[in-house]
Amino acid sequence: MITAGIDAGAATTKVLLLQDREIIGYRIAGTAFDFLTAARNMFDELLASCDIGREEVGKVYATGYGRNAISFADKSISEITAHAKGVLFLFPEVRGIIDVGGQDSKVIVVEDGRVADFLMNDKCAAGTGKFLEVTAKALEVTINDLGGLALASNHPADITSMCTVFAESEVISLRARGITKEDIAAGLITSIAQRVVVMAKRMGLKKRIAFVGGVAKNAGMIATLEKELGVTIYVPFEPQITGALGAAIAAQGEHVTPPIDS
Amino acid sequence: MLSTLQSLDIFKDSYELRIAELKEEREKGIKVVGTFCLYVPDEIIFAAGADRIVLCGGRTDTIPVAEQSLPRNICPLIKSSFGAVVDACCGGNLACSHVPLVDVVVAEATCDGKKKMYEILHDYIPTYVLDLPQKPGSHEALNYFLSELRKFGKFMEDLTGNVVSNNALRREIRSANETKRLLHRLFELRRRDPPPIRGSEVLRVMQKQFFLSPDQFRQGISQLCDEMEHTTPDARTGPRIMISGCPMAAGNTKVPDIIEQKGGVIVVEESCTGTRSFWDLVDEDKDPWKALAERYLEIPCACMTPNDQRVARIVDLAKQYNVQGVVYYTLQFCHAYNIERLRVQRALKKEKIPLLAIESDYGDSDMEQIGIRVDAFLEMIA
Numbered sequence: 179m180i181t182a183g184i185d186a187g188a189a190t191t192k193v194l195l196l197q198d199r200e201i202i203g204y205r206i207a208g209t210a211f212d213f214l215t216a217a218r219n220m221f222d223e224l225l226a227s228c229d230i231g232r233e234e235v236g237k238v239y240a241t242g243y244g245r246n247a248i249s250f251a252d253k254s255i256s257e258i259t260a261h262a263k264g265v266l267f268l269f270p271e272v273r274g275i276i277d278v279g280g281q282d283s284k285v286i287v288v289e290d291g292r293v294a295d296f297l298m299n300d301k302c303a304a305g306t307g308k309f310l311e312v313t314a315k316a317l318e319v320t321i322n323d324l325g326g327l328a329l330a331s332n333h334p335a336d337i338t339s340m341c342t343v344f345a346e347s348e349v350i351s352l353r354a355r356g357i358t359k360e361d362i363a364a365g366l367i368t369s370i371a372q373r374v375v376v377m378a379k380r381m382g383l384k385k386r387i388a389f390v391g392g393v394a395k396n397a398g399m400i401a402t403l404e405k406e407l408g409v410t411i412y413v414p415f416e417p418q419i420t421g422a423l424g425a426a427i428a429a430q431g432e433h434v435t436p437p438i439d440s
Numbered sequence: 441m442l443s444t445l446q447s448l449d450i451f452k453d454s455y456e457l458r459i460a461e462l463k464e465e466r467e468k469g470i471k472v473v474g475t476f477c478l479y480v481p482d483e484i485i486f487a488a489g490a491d492r493i494v495l496c497g498g499r500t501d502t503i504p505v506a507e508q509s510l511p512r513n514i515c516p517l518i519k520s521s522f523g524a525v526v527d528a529c530c531g532g533n534l535a536c537s538h539v540p541l542v543d544v545v546v547a548e549a550t551c552d553g554k555k556k557m558y559e560i561l562h563d564y565i566p567t568y569v570l571d572l573p574q575k576p577g578s579h580e581a582l583n584y585f586l587s588e589l590r591k592f593g594k595f596m597e598d599l600t601g602n603v604v605s606n607n608a609l610r611r612e613i614r615s616a617n618e619t620k621r622l623l624h625r626l627f628e629l630r631r632r633d634p635p636p637i638r639g640s641e642v643l644r645v646m647q648k649q650f651f652l653s654p655d656q657f658r659q660g661i662s663q664l665c666d667e668m669e670h671t672t673p674d675a676r677t678g679p680r681i682m683i684s685g686c687p688m689a690a691g692n693t694k695v696p697d698i699i700e701q702k703g704g705v706i707v708v709e710e711s712c713t714g715t716r717s718f719w720d721l722v723d724e725d726k727d728p729w730k731a732l733a734e735r736y737l738e739i740p741c742a743c744m745t746p747n748d749q750r751v752a753r754i755v756d757l758a759k760q761y762n763v764q765g766v767v768y769y770t771l772q773f774c775h776a777y778n779i780e781r782l783r784v785q786r787a788l789k790k791e792k793i794p795l796l797a798i799e800s801d802y803g804d805s806d807m808e809q810i811g812i813r814v815d816a817f818l819e820m821i822a
Contacts, residue, residue, distance in 0.1 A: 243808065258816035293820045295794065298813060 179236045182221065183425030184251060185260065186213050186244030189280020189307060190392065192419050193220045195228055195235070196426035203228040204419050213244035221250075237429035241421050243281075255428055262286050262293045263427045264420030265388045269412045274383035276374055276403070276411075277420075278393035280307045285377045297377050303342040305373035307393045312342050313366050316349040317359055321396075327363035328398030335365030345369070364398065371402040378407065388412040390420045445671065447664040448641060451648050454660065458652055462541045465491055471600050474542035476521060477550055478712050478739055480570055481732050483616050483722070484589065485546070486654075487608035488596035493538050494650030495545070497521035498692030500802040502534050509560060514553045515771040516801040517689055522557050529564040536690075538651055544599060546592070548572060550743040551776055568595055576737045576744055586733040593729075609728035619654055620718035622661045627715070629668050630707050631761055634676035636668040639683070639706020640696040646713045647690040678703035679821050680762055684754050684784065685769035686777050687712035695769050695798055698807065702814045708761040710754050711769070716740065719753075742776035750780070751787045758793050765794045765821040767814075772801040794821055 180202070185192040187209060194204040205224045210216035217240075225232060240251035241260035248254065257277075265275050266288060275286040283305045287295040303309050307321070314321045328334075335357050339345040345366070352362050370393075378387070387409060393399055394417035404411050414420060462472055471490040475482075485492045497520030506523035524535035525545070545567040547558040561567050571588050573581035593604045626645075629636055645664070649657050681704040683696065688711065696706055709715065720738055723731040740750030758766060766788055770777045778799060785795045796817040800806055 243812070256812055256816035256819055258812075259819045293816070296813075296816060296820070298809070 179430060180230065180234055181236050181426045181429035182238040183260070183422035183427070183429065184217050184221065184238065184240045184242075184245075184248050185257070185419075185421035185425060186217055186240060186242040186248055187257075187279055187421070188243045188282070190418065191217050191220060191242075191244075192422040193217065193224050194419055194422035194426050195224060195230065196423065196430065198430070201419075201423065202230070204416070204422065206416075206418050209244065213247040214249060217244075217248055218250060239425040239429040241425040252429070255425060257421050258284065258286055258293055258296045258298075260421045260424030260428065261390060262288055262424065264422070264424030265390060265412075265414070266291060267423060267427055268414050268420070269386075269388055272386050272388045272412055274378065274381070274387040276378055276383075276387060276389045277391040278305070278307060278370070278374060278389075278399075279391040280311075282306055283374055283377065283391075283393075285374075285381045285383065287381050287383065295381060297381050299373070299377060304340045305370055305377075307391070309342045309345065309370055310366060310393065310396070313345050313349050314363075316346045317353075317362055317366075319359065319363070324363050324367065325396035325398035327360050328367045329364075329401065331358070331360040331364035333361050333364075334368050335361045337362075337365040337369040340369075340373070367396065367398045367402050371399060371406055375403065375406040383407070385409045386412070388414070390414060390417045392418050394418075445637060445641070445664060445667050447660065447667045448645070450660040450663060451645055454648060454652055454656055458656065459537050459541070461653065462491065462493070462538065466541060466543075471543045472541050473596075473599075474525075474539075474545045474565075475547075476545070476554065477548045478717055479548045479550065479572055479736055479741070480546050480592075481589065481736055482654075483609060483612035483728075483732060484593050484596055484604060486612045486615070487604045488593070488600045489602040490596060490600050491653070492546075493542065495521050495525060495539065495542065496650070496687060496689035497524045498647070498689030498802065499524070499536075500691075502527055503802065505532070505534065510557065513773050514557075515686075515774045517687065517692075517771055518553045518557050520689070520691075520802060522561060525561060526564050544568065546570060546595075550741065551774070553773075568592070572743075573737070574743065574745060582733055582737060585737050586729060589729060589733055589736075606728055609732070610724070613722045613724055613728055613731065615654055617721045617724065619649075619658055619661075620721050622658055622665065623649075623718040625665050626661055626668075627708065629665065632673075633680070633762070634673045635705065635707050636671045636673045637664075638700060639681070639709065640693055640700055642706075643688060643693055643696055643709065643713060646709075646717070647688070649717065650690070676705050678705045679764040679818055680705050680707045682706075682708045682710065682754075682758055682761060682763040682766045683714070683769055684710040684766055685781075686771040686774050688769070689713070692802055694802070694804070694807070695767065695800060695810065698810050699767060699814055702811065702818055704765075704767075704814065704818055707763060708757055710750075710757055712741075715753070715757065742774075742780045747780060747783075751783055754784055755787050755791055755793075758788065758791065763793065765796065765817060767817070768795050768797045770797070770799045772799055774799075 240248035240254040245254035284298045473492045474495040502523030506519035528535040528539040548570045722735040
């Protein structure tokens, strides 16, 4: 059976098609003001590119902040459940998940194949992709360049502001003092990583931890998290799709087992 | 969802009746006492021939008035209540119509925020503060509280010109116990599966407890229980939830409304607007002052240390009401309840009962964020 998962996130929308236990295609794009039209267009484009007719798709499940706006979905599930299902499908041995997205970050504890506990930070931009996006701009680099720059640093700058707006002015004053871009980038990443690590430790995550969400594409962030947590972290081939994947898995019913070769 | 219970209409109309009653009493020279906390025994106020209404605010529109005087980062209940009283004292019309009818405030030394707020409140309205020992459970603490209650009795005598006699106190203890027994009857009915009433409906009724007269309130509860006993509720679909934590003052129903909208079935509340007000009765056979001191000092509030009795009560209620999850609710910046969460969570974890912590103010800006957590929690425990 073919099912679809739509993750209407705060920053990006992800659409994924799943046939039984195989991902047949996915798309990621910035979330538009009109959640619904944007998601529907992405879904139609994905179907066309995979040469699949709408009628061939069984159930469509939505997740993410805009999940209830996706009127063409059969059901919506929370992103906590969706990410857990998606990550366990890719890495069945995982026991903890760190998700740092555009506008929130969360830590999920997994036991016996299901969510056992979770913690979310979404009261402000601190500890989210937004923090990196805004502060990268102050460094005049893109968020994608931030990780590479950070890896080249030997002395990460000390960024003390938790508030994104204050961190932005802190970056400007660090530059005025002649601190290198590399050290500031590393400082920014350390700052957000430390916030996420506190959440992870609060939830008791020790090993077999997966890292997903847009910020998991940042190599500097992965390296810092691994250092702070003292373990190797599992990162999916495409860290942004685990929510959509989990929704598509849920749409298959409760009987989907992970692929044998994972 | 459940069919609406007809008896709930009694409570909808009760507010206006009560306002008329209070105005009439004041014309007769009866004093009206405003209180903020369960630690202040109603029995003493009524025994002195005064009336009382609770002033805890759950509305957001009086908060900006309070923020002109108080720091922003204190709990919304303190800000809302303070703003309402100050606005009413300054001739404003933001507060509900019962607020300007209060002659005097009887406050209590519980959390830091309230204690310091009362000092400023006294500039606007006469405010008497009942002191509390912070470490209950010893003879010394009990004797101290007993002396504080007697002092408070003297204050009420001076205010009203009436004597607080042992007989009047015993009469009021029996009356308050009758209310408590009725609330036990109401809560007992909620143990059914499915429960015959929504949690948000019970909350709205419990909020009324604090400004209706005891007679008016008991009449409503009694009819409500009679009707519930003969109601067959629709089959429930969602998990059974207990709410535990800070009080939800009138006007504040945000979190229970979200939980129910997402499909959770709230069956019990461990809070000042839940079990804490009525769970323990006052001993009717003992010396009335001593009996009051013992009962009131046992209220399991997070301002006390240690507060093991609250942790034990939560675990016990969770089992009695067969709950699948506990939503731990705290008012934003309420340090006592926020910190105590960890001990509650650890005790519940031993019983394999999951907990979701929600800290929120009176605004609507976090409804979506709370909704996501509640969705995920209900999916987790389903």
